[in-house]
Amino acid sequence: MxxxxxxxxxxxxxxxxxxxxxxxxxxxxxxxxxxxxxxxxxxxxxxxxxxxxxxxxxxxxxxxxxxxxxxxxxxxxxxxxxxxxxxIHMHLLALPGVKLDDIKSIESHPMAIRQCTEFIHTLNGVEVRESDDTALSAKRVKELKLKNTAAIANEFAAKKFGLQILEKRIETHKKxxxxxxxxxKRSNGKLESNKASLCFEVANEVGSLAEALMTFKNNSINLTKIQSIPIIGKPSEYSIHIDVEWKRRKSYDEAMRQVLRQVKNLNVLGEYKKAKIEYR
CATH class of the missing domain: 3.40.190.10 (Periplasmic binding protein-like II)
Known part of the structure; x- marks a missing residue:
């Protein structure tokens, strides 16, 4: 078989x-x-x-x-x-036997570094270097035997590359x-959904964005995320990305019919099932 x-x-x-x-x-x-x-x-x-x-x-x-x-x-x-x-739980990883006082530089992905800025600021004279990946930073410390460099990564990277955890849970906020x-590439369109990611443009006029957003409110659609992205080559114009959630599919469909008349270049990036947030 x-x-x-x-x-x-x-x-x-x-x-x-x-x-x-x-x-x-x-x-x-x-x-x-x-x-x-x-x-x-x-x-x-x-x-x-x-x-x-x-x-x-x-x-x-x-x-x-x-x-x-x-x-x-x-x-x-x-x-x-x-x-x-x-x-996301961030740990400071180093070669076995290395102490915190031995560390002269810290390496990790830029987003990981941003999540640990409060801890990093407590260290004096330590250089911070950005890398392509948290796990790759841990791998570099191990393979190059970097005794004065620590990596910010997770516990799985520590185990895989045989590194010790110098400091646990160094993220700025524990939640x-x-x-x-x-x-x-192509959705089959048959997924159960109660959430969608959309992007669109609005006219550069007073109240144009507010009008579109009120359409979702009036149809009992919850707006969970809004992000504006500059449109390249068009100064002062933005693409608006939003995430919306619904309890009744009919309410979402009606809101979409209405908002189509209010915005330009409406694009449904995806319709999917809302995920739970579970802190551990």
């Missing part, structure tokens, strides 16, 4: 990165992760068919929205089929999570 082919999922980073943890958590089945060191590479993997799905971080509860990823969503026209809120989107 032929073996079932594993689903290929593109992640930003390498094995044990938070993206891999998110992918494994969401799919709940054996998957093959396709490692990508940038979000652009991740999108190219999905576009070119070297992966079936992609898992992309879009915002963090401490560091905020990842704005470049909104531009990627617009450029590649993928479908969002799901989301996941992953609790820290990252929201990930699950992307595919």
């Amino acid at each position: 032929a073996k079932r082919k594993k689903t290929k999922v593109a992640i930003q980073g390498i094995a044990t990165s938070f993206h891999e943890v998110a992918a494994l958590t969401y799919f709940q089945e054996p998957i093959e992760t396709v490692e990508c060191l940038s979000f652009h590479e991740l999108c190219e993997s999905l576009k070119n068919g070297t992966s079936d799905y992609a898992v992309m971080a879009i915002e963090n509860s401490i560091a905020g929205s990842i704005l470049p990823n909104y531009f990627l969503l617009q450029s590649y026209h993928f479908s969002i089929i799901g989301e996941l809120y992953l609790p 820290n999570f990252t929201r990930f989107l699950v992307l595919t």
